[in-house]
Amino acid sequence: MADAExxxxxxxxxxxxxxxxxxxxRLGAAADRVTYLLLAILEREGPLRTGALAEAxxxxxxxxxxxxxxxxxxxxxxxTADPADARATLLGITEAGQEHLDASRSRRNRALAMLLAxxxxxxxxxxxxxxxxxxxxxxxxxxxVRAQLDAD
Numbered sequence: 001m002a003d004a005e006x007x008x009x010x011x012x013x014x015x016x017x018x019x020x021x022x023x024x025x026r027l028g029a030a031a032d033r034v035t036y037l038l039l040a041i042l043e044r045e046g047p048l049r050t051g052a053l054a055e056a057x058x059x060x061x062x063x064x065x066x067x068x069x070x071x072x073x074x075x076x077x078x079x080t081a082d083p084a085d086a087r088a089t090l091l092g093i094t095e096a097g098q099e100h101l102d103a104s105r106s107r108r109n110r111a112l113a114m115l116l117a118x119x120x121x122x123x124x125x126x127x128x129x130x131x132x133x134x135x136x137x138x139x140x141x142x143x144x145v146r147a148q149l150d151a152d
Contacts, residue, residue, distance in 0.1 A: 027111055032104065034067055039076060039093055039101040047080065047090035058142070076100055 025033070041056050042048065050068065054061040068091055071077040076097035082088035093101070116124050 027108070035071060035076065036101065036104045036108075038064075038067060038071065039097050040105075042077065042091060042093040043098065043101060047092035049082065049088055049090060053091060071097070 037057060038053065041053060045052075045056065048056070050064055051061050053068070054064040057064065068077055072079060074096075076094055077091050078094050079089045079091060082090045116127075119127075
């Protein structure tokens with residue numbers, strides 16, 4: 001069967017990603033991971049509407065709205081009127097949000113550096129390159145893959 005080997009590899013990758021997700025969950029609370037994700041997107045993309053932020057996270061807009069309300073209350077995100085449509089609101093990262101993101105990023109990077117410290121430098125570079133490629137392909141092809149799976 002020609003498809004057995006790619007499916008076997010895909011299964012092993014999926015299992016490893018699941019294990020990684022569970023293990024990284026032990027580094028911090030789920031709310032912290034969601035906060036990090038939302039702030040990182042707002043940092044990278046600039047102010048966004050709730051719908052665009054939901055699309056960027058592949059989440060439901062109502063879920064994002066609840067999470068954003070908490071971040072606004074915490075002073076990490078601000079709402080401003082959209083200059084293109086005054087009825088709409090843009091979400092942007094605040095100075096406190098940037099500080100929170102920077103501290104979280106530093107903690108995450110220190111933890112990963114500790115985990116990779118004993119790896120050969122060439123292996124660390126290979127991981128960086130291949131994981132980056134995988135994530136980029138995953139993000140780009142996700143709509144296509146979801147459409148294909150939904151059609152099956």
